[in-house]
Amino acid sequence: DGGITQSPKYLFRKEGQNVTLSCEQNLNHDAMYWYRQDPGQGLRLIYYSQIVNDFQKGDIAEGYSVSREKKESFPLTVTSAQKNPTAFYLCASSVRDPTDTQYFGPGTRLTVL
């Protein structure tokens, strides 16, 4: 579990502001993922990346952006275009692809004021 970290744990943002959530892993995993967790809706995939400098949209990518400049890092930016950004955000990584075990970070709880 300690191999994947997210910061900050809690984040407050004013409407209209962009905010970036950090995700770092030292597991030497190729694949990284961002999920959003809302009560009663499970985990929904925002973006995923299977290799450096490449990433794909998940099911709810609108209003979010990512980058993958380093293998260890996969930051998520929540833009002002995201209509309902208040949620719990989870980052995960796996060795190569989704059929490998995904290891989750501790999450960031974002609240838009």
Add this chain to the structure above:
Amino acid sequence: GENVEQHPSTLSVQEGDSAVIKCTYSDSASNYFPWYKQELGKRPQLIIDIRSNVGEKKDQRIAVTLNKTAKHFSLHITETQPEDSAVYFCAATPFMGTSYGKLTFGQGTILTVHP
């Protein structure tokens, strides 16, 4: 794309009883089916998974069964203990098609084991 339905949304059992959670999926190309447990305030953790070339897998008190024809899979927990209380998520991912590379989760089941 893939769609995963999970039932029930809440499950309450007495300690020592068995618990069963069921999931159905829509994409016949799905071939990997993990189950995650998320305790209150903690991150999800993989507890068991199954691939489409097997019908059942067991790990101590936990087992998963897969019926590819009917496109459903189930989690079975025997001799439940209070520490089994958590939210359980099923998921599925295909090896090809538009959903390739994505793990689609069910909505989750809140399991409560009463001492």
